[in-house]
Amino acid sequence: MGICVQRGGPLTTVQDKGRLGYQNLGFSASGAMDRRALRLANLLLDNEENDAVLEVTMVGPKFTFESPNCFVLTGADLKASLNGQVLETNRVYAAGAGDVVDFPQSFPSRGARAYIGFAGGLDLPPLMGSRSTYLKGKMGGLEGRGLKTGDRLEFLAPRPQLPNLEKRRLPEDFETVYGGRQVKIRVILGPQEDSFTPEGLKLFLNQPYRVTPNSDRMGSRLDGPVIPHKGRADIISDGIAFGAIQVPSEGKPIILLADRQSTGGYTKIANVITVDLPKVAQRMVGDEIRFEAVSVEQAQQWLRQEEEALEKAARAWQTRPSFWKRLLGAR
Amino acid sequence: MMEKTRILLAGDSAVSVQFGDAIDPEIYARVRALYESLKGEKIPGVTELIPTFRSLMVQYDPRQLGYEQLKGQLEARLEKLGRAQQPPKKVITIPVCFGGSWGEDLEEVARYHDTTPERIVELFCSSEFLIYMLGFTPGYPYIGGVPRELVTPRLDSPRLKVPAGTVGIGGEQLGIYPIESPGGFRLVGNTPVRLYDPENRQTPVLLEAGEYIRFTSIGPEEYEQIRRQVEEGSYRCQIREG
Numbered sequence: 001m002g003i004c005v006q007r008g009g010p011l012t013t014v015q016d017k018g019r020l021g022y023q024n025l026g027f028s029a030s031g032a033m034d035r036r037a038l039r040l041a042n043l044l045l046d047n048e049e050n051d052a053v054l055e056v057t058m059v060g061p062k063f064t065f066e067s068p069n070c071f072v073l074t075g076a077d078l079k080a081s082l083n084g085q086v087l088e089t090n091r092v093y094a095a096g097a098g099d100v101v102d103f104p105q106s107f108p109s110r111g112a113r114a115y116i117g118f119a120g121g122l123d124l125p126p127l128m129g130s131r132s133t134y135l136k137g138k139m140g141g142l143e144g145r146g147l148k149t150g151d152r153l154e155f156l157a158p159r160p161q162l163p164n165l166e167k168r169r170l171p172e173d174f175e176t177v178y179g180g181r182q183v184k185i186r187v188i189l190g191p192q193e194d195s196f197t198p199e200g201l202k203l204f205l206n207q208p209y210r211v212t213p214n215s216d217r218m219g220s221r222l223d224g225p226v227i228p229h230k231g232r233a234d235i236i237s238d239g240i241a242f243g244a245i246q247v248p249s250e251g252k253p254i255i256l257l258a259d260r261q262s263t264g265g266y267t268k269i270a271n272v273i274t275v276d277l278p279k280v281a282q283r284m285v286g287d288e289i290r291f292e293a294v295s296v297e298q299a300q301q302w303l304r305q306e307e308e309a310l311e312k313a314a315r316a317w318q319t320r321p322s323f324w325k326r327l328l329g330a331r
Numbered sequence: 332m333m334e335k336t337r338i339l340l341a342g343d344s345a346v347s348v349q350f351g352d353a354i355d356p357e358i359y360a361r362v363r364a365l366y367e368s369l370k371g372e373k374i375p376g377v378t379e380l381i382p383t384f385r386s387l388m389v390q391y392d393p394r395q396l397g398y399e400q401l402k403g404q405l406e407a408r409l410e411k412l413g414r415a416q417q418p419p420k421k422v423i424t425i426p427v428c429f430g431g432s433w434g435e436d437l438e439e440v441a442r443y444h445d446t447t448p449e450r451i452v453e454l455f456c457s458s459e460f461l462i463y464m465l466g467f468t469p470g471y472p473y474i475g476g477v478p479r480e481l482v483t484p485r486l487d488s489p490r491l492k493v494p495a496g497t498v499g500i501g502g503e504q505l506g507i508y509p510i511e512s513p514g515g516f517r518l519v520g521n522t523p524v525r526l527y528d529p530e531n532r533q534t535p536v537l538l539e540a541g542e543y544i545r546f547t548s549i550g551p552e553e554y555e556q557i558r559r560q561v562e563e564g565s566y567r568c569q570i571r572e573g
Contacts, residue, residue: 021379137468137529236384262466263467271343273342303343
């Protein structure tokens with residue numbers, strides 16, 4: 001037993017950490033766009049780190065619990081409600097059979113993607129080690145597509161009750177802010193930063209770029225001042241990492257995201273640092289981005305600090321020693 | 332002269348180890364050697380390896396492995412690379428029905444090279460082509476080392492839909508489209524063999540980087556016959572090793 005979908009919303013997909021280890025065969029990694037929100041959802045529910053959640057885009061679905069389970073909303077606050085009562089994000093709730101979760105049909109003010117985690121995860125057959133939906137490949141998740149009316153999703157190992165339910169929330173001061181309509185995104189230059197003129201690099205790091213409507217789970221296409229290349233914009237195709245910023249010959253940057261192609265033949269000016277990827281994933285059309293270059297050492301230090309802060313927060317509700325062993329063993 | 336190997340930053344969770352700036356079997360052999368080395372004796376914290384024409388992308392988890400640490404370990408591996416064992420050559424035969432509705436650009440490719448369609452097919456079927464990498468879509472092989480008489484520019488504007496199984500040529504590359512997708516290559520034929528089969532959970536992808544392809548020309552009847560066998564799951568491509 002699990003949930004029954006009354007309305008799928010424009011794009012609600014099943015996602016986990018992605019299809020890892022198959023990019024060498026041409027598969028997109030996929031997975032949640034906002035990895036921190038995925039991690040938070042699973043941490044708050046004592047789930048496995050890679051349990052599957054629902055990723056909601058802009059406008060949420062409506063569904064009914066067919067059996068009781070605990071659940072949580074993370075990521076952007078899209079003002080979801082449980083039986084008409086507005087829910088807080090980053091806080092675990094217990095739902096009973098027949099309870100209805102609904103999202104308003106208007107656009108949110110802040111952030112593009114919300115995540116719905118269920119205790120024990122969702123029961124779908126993993127494909128190559130992942131339950132993530134890869135839309136362009138029509139694979140993974142629920143038949144490789146977004147949710148629609150009448151779909152049923154089963155819980156894998158539901159836990160209608162969780163210890164310390166009241167404590168399962170993030171402290172108010174916990175940094176989950178995704179910023180306003182103008183954000184700073186930190187990047188590490190490379191691997192092909194020397195393909196651009198010094199003026200081109202200066203423009204990239206000093207001028208604002210806007211998110212265009214041609215953005216999706218594959219990439220965020222930006223508009224702004226043209227970044228000139230020294231020579232050709234094409235390279236011999238090489239590997240692409242999450243957050244790579246490629247600049248094709250027209251000179252407008254594209255940030256490659258969860259459903260990115262594994263390889264590509266355009267010059268990559270920089271790569272978004274891991275702790276700022278959620279910020280990119282939460283951008284809406286028209287938002288303004290300014291890039292700032294940082295060092296790899298600094299970026300990795302921020303990532304370790306973020307991890308420590310998450311673990312510290314989780315101690316407030318986490319009591320099972322096995323959980324800590326697992327968490328520490330994974331490092 | 333071999334260019335100096337460079338370890339390029341691709342963000343805080345990946346590096347691109349670049350061996351040169353050309354599509355060249357010798358450069359590629361070094362990509363493969365590092366790939367095999369890292370696949371065999373793993374570096375803890377490395378999460379993914381993507382071999383490409385002239386570089387190897389190494390993705391890693393910085394919470395387990397810092398950049399300087401990874402760089403040091405990669406440099407140590409690179410120093411020992413010369414002694415890395417190359418795996419035996421593996422050649423997979425791909426049956427292709429050339430021309431007509433299977434490859435609508437064959438005649439144009441022949442005209443471009445001022446020759447006959449038969450000669451183009453002969454050129455296709457007389458070489459063993461190295462698969463440098465997989466990418467673009469699941470199971471799509473990037474094939475280099477194309478004879479000069481086959482090099483044909485890509486279409487000015489890509490087709491929105493190229494059927495699955497289509498064999499095409501674009502510049503110095505050959506490709507086979509595993510799934511229907513957009514594509515700018517010139518289409519010369521079609522294979523009934525499935526390069527990507529999501530139903531096959533063990534090996535959804537037929538080809539691997541580092542393997543070789545040999546094309547063999549088949550007629551429409553044989554095409555149908557093989558297509559039926561593929562559907563039943565009884566068709567096996569001919570494979571030669573060594």
